[in-house]
Amino acid sequence: MANTNIRLSLALDACSSEIPLSGALIVNAKNDADYSKLGQATCIQWFKPTCDRLMEIGLKSLQNFTTINSFALVEITRSKPQSLGLIAKAFDALSENSILMIDGNKTDGIESHLKTLRKLFKIEGIISKSHGKIFWIKKATRPQILDQWVQGLEPVKIEKDYKTKAGIFSANHIDKASSLLLKCLPKHLGGIGADLGAGWGYLSNELLKTNDKIKSICLVEADWNALHCAKLNINDSRAKFEWTDATQHKNVKYDFIIMNPPFHQTRKAEPDIGKSFIIQASELLTPKGQLWMVANRQLAYETTLDTCFTSVNSITETPQFKVINALRPKKQIFR
Structure with a gap:
């Protein structure tokens, strides 16, 4: 280097x-x-x-x-x-x-x-x-x-009137992986949730618009600029915002977690980032909680998921992405 x-x-x-x-x-x-x-x-x-x-x-x-x-x-x-x-x-x-x-x-x-x-x-x-x-x-x-x-630093509107800023993830369009995850999310999600690595708020906002069973959802994001855009994009009192590294987030236990975790901070793929998100999600969920995540298809997260959850299900796969649902974190069951 x-x-x-x-x-x-x-x-x-x-x-x-x-x-x-x-x-x-x-x-x-x-x-x-x-x-x-x-x-x-x-x-x-x-x-x-x-x-x-x-x-x-x-x-x-x-x-x-x-x-x-x-x-x-x-x-x-x-x-x-x-x-x-x-x-x-x-x-x-x-x-x-x-x-x-x-x-x-x-x-x-x-x-x-x-x-x-x-x-x-x-x-x-x-x-x-x-x-x-x-x-x-x-x-x-x-x-x-x-x-x-x-x-050029000011928020700009993209599709569906979402606001983003230059330099944040998926600044010019709705991320395809997040869009795929949204299509797979069940209608019955409810209770207290979290969006780890929430970006500018697309997933949380769309979920809140269609689901009145959700009591609250905490958008956890490390990029201050992205979280600023999320606050502009979401007009719902059930949305909470926390500027922190998702792997360091500590809060009440969640009934569900959604996430499209980052897999690199530089130009090189770093799958350990996604693995740390999975481990963190298992620690934040209630004993009966569930994780819904999307990832690039080639990233090998399955071993980490099997280690952390009692049930791991592949929901769908495309040539680029995969959506996974993981249920009942093991750490909660065997504590």
């Missing part, structure tokens, strides 16, 4: 005389990066596990831009509209003549951002290292196009 800390360290050393002792802003801060040269910086981050880690090492973590800063670093995301919006917001949050650094890997599109920014600003420096680039500019005259970039 590329060591992006070297790239950042070299860039900060190159600008050492202009790096403030305080007042730095790090946008989309990473939990494995070394920001020690930036002192007591303020971070902008939306993924709850990363926020928790940043706070553990003594950094302040926010979800919105709230202050004027004397230095800013933007770690780009894989979403170009989101990254451009964050660059514009960081620019606006800087005092005049302060440095704005933009860092990222080639696979995340850093070359494209460098090309775009070069047309608008003087590039003060560039360092290529560890399969990526970091470059920096100084705040000067504000190009009008930054208004469009900022607007």
